[in-house]
Amino acid sequence: MLENLKKHIAKKLPFLQQQKLLIAISGGLDSVVMAHMFHALHYNIAFAHCNFQLRDAESDGDAIFVENLAKTLQVECHTKKFDTENYANQQKVSIQMAARSLRYAWFEELATTFEYDYILTAHHADDALETFIINLSRGTGIDGLTGIPMQNGNIMRPLLPFTRIEILAYAKQHKLAWREDSSNASTKYIRNKIRHDLVPMLKELHPTFMENFQATQQHLQESKHIITASIEKFQKEVITETSEGVFSIDIKKVQDNLYPKAYLFEILRPYGFTAWKDIVALLNGQSGKQINSKTYRLIKDRVHLLLQPLHAEENIEAVEITEHARNITNPIQLQWEEVSTVTTTGNSVLYVDKALLKFPLTVRKWKNGDYFYPYGMKGKKKLSKYFKDEKYSLIDKENQWLLCNEGQIVWVIGKRSDNRYKLTQPTNSIIKFTLK
Template identity: 65%
Template sequence: MLEKLETHITANFSFLKNAKLLIAISGGLDSVVLSKLLHKLNYSLAFAHCNFQLRGKESDGDEIFVKELAETLNVKVFSKKFETEAFAKQEKLSIQMAARKLRYEWFQELARTFQYDYIVTAHHKDDALETFIINLSRGTGIEGLTGIPERNGNIVRPLLSFTREDIHAYAKEQQLQWREDSSNASTKYLRNKIRHDIVPLLQELHPTFMDNFEMTQQHLRGSNAIIHDRIQQLKERLLEKVAKDYYQIEIAAIEQLSNPKAYLYELLKEFGFHHWEDVSDMLSAQSGKQLFSAHYRLIKDRTHLLIQKQSKDDKEQEILIKEIPTELKTPIQLHIEEVARITDTGKNILYVAKELLKFPLIVRKWKNGDYFYPLGMRGKKKVSKYFKDEKYSLIDKEHQWLLCSGENIVWIIGKRSDNRYKLTQPTNTIIKLTLH
């Protein structure tokens, strides 16, 4: 197995040769074999061991074993105890998911702090099969069936082409010692049930099942690459960047595709929208419907789907302008000054009569019932009607700031001013407002 691994790494992981590697080691069969193999191949190693404190003295015994192994191999070891059950309860996660989150966050912290190039884990072919079956049982897209990646960022898995049987045979041949996790024998966990009950049956039905599975995953990865290329082409054509962290997709363009719902799902995955039915239903949803992922929200507008990164809600924020000159930096960049005459003009510049203003001026978002007297028109108009006529999206409305004098709107900033505050007399003191 040593020679096979060396050949495999040379062909597929040549970047590991001169790298600093942090091995995720539990003390179990797989990680011990990985550690021994890489040590024999003279790689620069360190160990990282997590004590999740879930099996009492057994967990502590694993930690002691790993430290003794590190001492024997003259390898630096990092070890950390986690309050896993408390963390799972606090984050409302299963024990398995909590342990996974704690493990990988700590590994990345170690890699950053001590400048390890790669985190190496001992996942193998059987792990990939179990993950495939788990994802299949829960319902998944093609990515969920392509298996555990051999490399994901700085996480590398060089044993994925080897089976658990290969690893066990090597350990026996080399008379290696390792720790047995008693929880691995219990079938109350889904992965263990698949490992002990389902996989042996599949191998019994077809002796070359593991090889066939690996070939199938290669085909799936190839198909997924083709899908990825097609989606990238569509993103360039359909995903329009309106502003920073704000995108839109024209609904009519999606509906012209051969399978609109499938294409939409693929387009939105990178924004964290993974629930097929919710995403596909947005095409026929009423205007204004919203979906939320961890970091983005998806909004159905009249003609477009809008994708916006979520941020702190500043809808109720008000900024008071008590004196002139004033330079606002946030939430918008607005400069207010007194000038002697009108010079440059443009949609981002407004001149008003100071005598008509009531201080402090207020910069705020719009509210239901707001109205103004648009310059160049007779009578008043609701701001909501103005937004509709100007075809504002929901996000556009939320981003629009108003400059107010008391309860009156002076300027829909950068868009339309109010007739009541225009310059009417040569003797007016001129206030210039500039939106940067």
């Protein structure tokens, strides 16, 4: 199967011959074989080498090796040194995660700057098996079991169908030189422990273990397509966008499904949620309870779960309106002007007798105990009761702004004005407020 690697690239990936390719090359066996094959097939390639400075002189030796290989093949070569340990400490991540983050960020930067169409990495079948076992040991869904994808955006992995043994045989047949990473021999890292201890045992149990594993992954990937279609159909049935960026999940429809936990997992996993027991409990929890991921929050609101992004900006509770400023743009866009007659009407416009107002006015969020005298009704009403009658969600309440005059609510902005501020007699001094 030695030449099958080259035939696979020529047959399966012919479109790459018309593209500008960036090959991620460490100097190790896998990346050197990939570089050799693409060069032999006359593809338009360049090298990118990361020096993570984790192995002292050995790391520098890898960089020199790659640069010399690039000169021999007459290929452009990009190299960069990273302070990986410092980055890992700053980001509070492992060395492996730090290196991965730095590597891919730089590759994307190179692709943008030099207009590379694809970034090629040398992952192969054994890498996919190791990733499968790592994910399985930690607990995962079908995405974790389907392993490393052949393509993810502009990143491609041409060697994925082939094993380390096949790649090694190709290198020996073509008398290729490569660098050995001494850290690969250490079982300090979980991936190396799996590679050196667990995988040989599995292959010993069954002589065709790798072939069986690859067939299993193919079955899983096909099953994933079916699951994805089912999830998309389910999402359309249970999720609606209630306002910009806020999604409502119908609890009853989720619970009526035979597999509510599985569907919730698939729906919410892309938003960074991991506390699955708490999320399932939220279905029957009290209104107001919420669970946060790093970027989103999930709120129980009567018969729905509300999904909303967390905003990093400052949480503004109130802002003053002066008589001469004429508009505010944050937290909402509100304009005001003096007019002599009432023209346009609607929920986004309010006319008030200027004599009833004392500047500065205040635009603020609601708080417990707030009340107003709703226009068109007799008597006063607590704002909390008004929200309930209007079927406000918890997020709707949080996002509602009030226009206030000396502590009194003049306008539930965009919704309902206060009877105490309605125009009762002709006047030439009217303030018109417009919500943009």
